[in-house]
Amino acid sequence: MNKKSLLRGMAAVTTLLALALAGPAPASEDPIRIGAFVSATGPASFLGDPELKTLEMYVERINEAGGVLGRPLQLIHYDDGGSASEARNFANRLLRRDRVDVLIGGSTTGTTMAAVPLAERARTPMISMAGALTIVEPVRPWVFKTPQSDRMAAERVLSDMQARGITRIGLISGTDGFGRSGREQTLEVVEQFGIQVVADQTYGPQDTDMTSQLTRIRNTEGVEAVFNFGFGQGPAIVTRNYAHLGIDLPLYQSHGVASDRFLDLAGPAAEGVRLPASALLVPDALPDDDPQKPVVQGYKEAYEERWNTSVSTFGGYAYDALHLAVHAIEQAGSTDPAAIREALESIQDFVGVTGVFNMTPEDHNGLEPESFRLLEVRDGRWALID
Template sequence: MSKKIFRRAGFLAATLAAGIFATSVQASDPIKIGSFLSATGPASFLGDPELKTLEMYVEKINADGGVLGRQLQLIHYDDAGDASQARNFASRLVRNDRVDIIIGGSTTGTTMSAAPLIEQARTPFISLAGAIVITEPVKPWVFKTPQSDRMAAERVLGDMQSRGITKVGLISDTGGFGSSGRTQTLEVAANYGIEILADETYGPSDTDMTAQLTRIRNAGVEAVFNFGFGQGPALVTRNYAQLGIDLPFYQSHGVASDRFLELAGTAAEGLRLPASPLLVPDSLDDADPQKAVVQNYKAEYEARWNTQVSTFGAYAYDGLMLAVMAIEQAGSTDREAVRSALENIQGYVGVTGIYNLSPEDHMGLTADSFRILEVKDGQWNLID
């Protein structure tokens, strides 16, 4: 063999060895799960259980061997509910941390602030916020786990229709979630033979809504629907009781947690809302495919954190499980392959609902995934 051929053979052997070494290193690198959540601040009732859920199940998955033989690494930033902070953290996740997928966005505002940047970076993103604008129109790289505000409005209006209610008063907060929910309610009310006779709003920092509720009561309505999240809906509920309004009262899924019952107290008695079955797991029929999933999540979360489970934490659970399923189906962390796998997941039974995603639907839930609950004796009860 000539020296030239020998040198070429040595070069090829070294290149092959380097390639094998690089592949081995890559295979042993962690899969990076990025997250920005409102773990503190006014939306911490959303972000705190979401973060606890991600931490808990990343640890659990890693203890079971990880994904594709690799460990998961959770890289999290607390945006405290601030949209500009969320955008900055999203930039850090995609540009500095170079994460493989992002699960986060506790609120519509933080999600929509970060989404364009994440889209530009072509990184799969699973939001935990509710507004319909997150996934409609479809954005190639953006998905979400909660039902949309339109679906919540449809379930509430459908329940009103079944009770013969045709004249409704609407009150909503002016934040992103409440504003979007108001718009969706106004758009679909006529489909249920319902007329919105009063349309009032309140600011996120308002502490007394009796003036708005008085105007609603005087409009001749048969029921009242509040669309919002945080402490505002609890204040509305207490003001409602203080005014002695004796009409059916509905809240949105934005307050579907035991924390809301604590804030609203006895004033919440009799109100109804759409929610995931997590608040009433033992009331589900044994044949319901979600029952075991819901019960297991509730038991594991409460045992680990010694606190009551939250439907908002369940959004993070479903987001993480969808991400893991997509990575496994893709057989790698290639972003386009993971994105494609995500939008083709069918029949995933989650805590929130049964997901059937598609290129045209990046949420994959139907309105029936909401259950109608009513507060009786200070507890959630399954109505439908």
């Protein structure tokens, strides 16, 4: 090995490194910097893509309307591709390099948890758009989240079962992160509703046939209803197999499939399926005195007009994250992180797309299980049943 060439090579790399990472220095102190790291590409892009679109759209709108505290918003966003280690690095970059005032992200529980210690350390408010309860329990001073926890979805479904007098159920769930966490949460709270899980089956995220699992559930003595916790195409296959097998028991799905895509995939087999979902799926069916109605209708209209694609529940999480942050900055009257954090923690009756938020120092999610609407598929459309 040539000593000189090695030296040159190393020097070149170091210079490149310096140039590459230096980037543009933070601009004038004027704008309020909102930092976002989402999974806009990769396996979790169905979460990150609508989230990013929503953030971009509303930052534009807020700026057109004069900004916040008379200052424009500046959205700095990175795409972690669903990778926790990249999410960690981008969160670090947003906190230390871009020096954002509020951190929004990540899209998944893994990407969120990788960034949590950094936000806590940097003492910057962070609002996650991921589901798991572990993000806000135990409560971390600087970390908030907008979606309901999986446990709430389970509670919502179980309370409806209880109301129908169902006491013995079969549980079927996916083995991906969502299904796994949902299964655990369901098993944890099921007894509070006087319900017993008599059959517990799982399927892989790539499986194309769940007939054997469903047959086993059907053959279990005394099953009165079936609950499927999963997302992606798995639940649609479960629904179709369920109809093919002619199982004549109520079928419940989770909020993981609360999108029009599920109706397309499951077809007529979905008739009668019940699931907990965001009000966003049935904006027009909401009663007129529902405080969420105008918010949900407005978001759906604006999103579909701007992006020419149907709105998704996940984009709603980003809507809430951004608007909670803006609301907190307005309440705080400054971008002092501690003041924003205090304001976030004391938000009351804030009407968002996902639900009505009532934050407390003990509850950094601020939603009730009732924020899930219970829907039933009737004539190939969503119908509100409560």
